[in-house]
Amino acid sequence: MSILRGEEGPLNPMTSLNRQITLASRPVGLPKVSDFQLAYTVLPLPAAGQMLVRSVYLSLDPHMRDGMSAEPSSGGSVAIGEVMPGRAVGVVVESNDASIRAGDTVEGMFGWQEFAVARAVDARKLDPEAAPITTALGVLGMPGLTAYFGLLDVCNPQPGETVVVSGAAGAIGMLAGQIAKIKGCRVVGVSGPDTKVAWLRDELGFDAAITHTGATELGDQLREACPAGIDIFFDNVGGAIGDAVIRLINVRARIAVCGQSARYDLNTPEVGPRWLIQLFVKQARAEGFLVSSYLDRFPEARQQLATWLKAGRLKYREDVAQGLESAPQAFIELLQGRNEGKRLVQLSDLLAGSASSSRNARG
Ligand SMILES: NC(=O)c1ccc[n+]([C@@H]2O[C@H](COP(=O)([O-])OP(=O)(O)OC[C@H]3O[C@@H](n4cnc5c(N)ncnc54)[C@H](OP(=O)(O)O)[C@@H]3O)[C@@H](O)[C@H]2O)c1
Known part of the structure; x- marks a missing residue:
């Protein structure tokens, strides 16, 4: 510099x-x-x-x-x-x-x-x-608001459903996963190194956390962590992680396209598996969203996030x-x-x- x-x-x-x-x-x-x-x-x-x-x-x-x-x-x-x-x-x-x-x-x-x-x-x-x-x-700013609206509004999680979060140890992912836990879901985080995976599982209370950087194929890890399939995918990363998750979605699954971190520094977009057929066969919905479109509801979301934070239900x-x-x-x-x-x-x-x-x- x-x-x-x-x-x-x-x-x-x-x-x-x-x-x-x-x-x-x-x-x-x-x-x-x-x-x-x-x-x-x-x-x-x-x-x-x-x-x-x-x-x-x-x-x-x-x-x-x-x-x-x-x-x-x-x-x-x-x-x-x-x-x-x-x-x-x-x-x-x-x-x-x-x-x-x-x-x-x-x-x-x-x-x-x-x-x-x-x-x-x-x-x-x-x-x-x-x-x-x-x-x-963080939790009371843009990442918290993005996790809140992306999960609750775009995905409408129901108790007992399985939610997969990519970039799960990041600013938004860690909160999206914890909000899904608050809503009674089974939550599986996808992250990089073992230290982040352990933190998601042992400290944030995710039901399972798996790594996309290890030797074991991601699809195999996901199948094991999501025995009942995947109802909700909160996607921060896209790329190969997104491809692996989408293969396992259930009928009427919801996918919140929050971000595509794997894409931002590629000069030429990758051509990945063409998985739109999954949406058709599973009658599923993938929806991109921008937190800025929820501006008029920021006070409501901040109040709820602050309440969860104070009660120790959200860690960061x-x-x-x-x-x-x-x-x-x-x-x-x-x-x-x-x-x-x-x-x-x-x-x-x-x-x-x-x-x-x-x-x-x-x-
Ligand atoms: N929709 C909206 O309104 C909105 C608003 C703000 C941000 N976003 C998006 O939300 C996503 C998450 O943002 P954040 O602030 O919470 O970031 P972050 O998760 O703190 O950081 C990005 C994480 O992505 C993971 N990752 C996995 N594969 C990657 C790859 N190939 N290249 C780069 N990163 C990779 C990394 O974690 P691991 O190594 O653990 O996988 C990395 O730590 C971003 O895509 C961001 O652009 C969306």
Whole structure:
């Protein structure tokens, strides 16, 4: 990663410097650290209706890889030289909007940078006393909401049904599986290394967890873990895992296509088994969904997730890298499945008292 120095005005690291990670080049396949750039710019000033936020935790999410593939005018989400987009939790330094005050804790689309100017109306005010602030990026944030609506609305789980979750130890998968348990289902998680598989089974209470990286064929493991077939598939990954699961679905099965992590860094889409016949023969339904389409029901979902969290019915794990400059490598590892829980980057020591205890810190 190269370092770019801003040209606007004098740089004073104590008072006016902002550090950002920008996109240096469009990745081919798995991104490289050199596809990113550490840039220094002068702190922006908030205009009317805006606030200046100092970010404390940044969320890294696999779908950002998809957004890096093209210019915004062609369906991508970031232009070359622009700050990488991303959600973060931070503290308001200065506000020019009556609804937010300096010192408030907020969550919003603040990007991969230490300070951000954002419209107050686009941010969510948090109560740091109510829950660890990182939960606003995990169980009580976008991953929790995605798991909630994807499982409950798209799949309508019934007690006794068998639910398979891919990417089961990830930010969304771990919650989708636990919500399915709350609804009385038999839950089987598909994940990578043995450590994640053991965690799903032994700590999260999944009925079974299997690995897609071991020597035993995934289909054989799935048949053993799902003796009554598969009624619901919550798919975060797609690819070969999706192909193996779909072969075993039951009549009237429901498939929530939440994400396709196996696809994001492929330049050329793979041609996999053509399994639409399974939908026809099993009279099954596969439905893609975007959490953003449930915006008006976010309060209802957050309330329910917070209740389950408080009651100890939802557990979570965070995987926290340190410092803005670690974000590119931490993101690349996320795309390789090397995260253990919700991947975050800690950008500042502010609000250290509201950190979660469910985390793996990475240097
Ligand atoms: N529908 C929506 O509105 C919505 C919203 C947000 C995110 N999403 C999508 O939901 C999915 C899960 O997101 P998340 O934040 O919870 O991510 P995550 O699960 O924390 O991380 C991705 C995981 O996918 C697994 N994986 C398996 N095979 C993979 C492969 N070939 N390439 C890359 N990863 C592979 C890895 O876990 P293992 O190694 O353990 O298998 C990896 O840890 C993503 O696809 C994301 O784009 C959807």
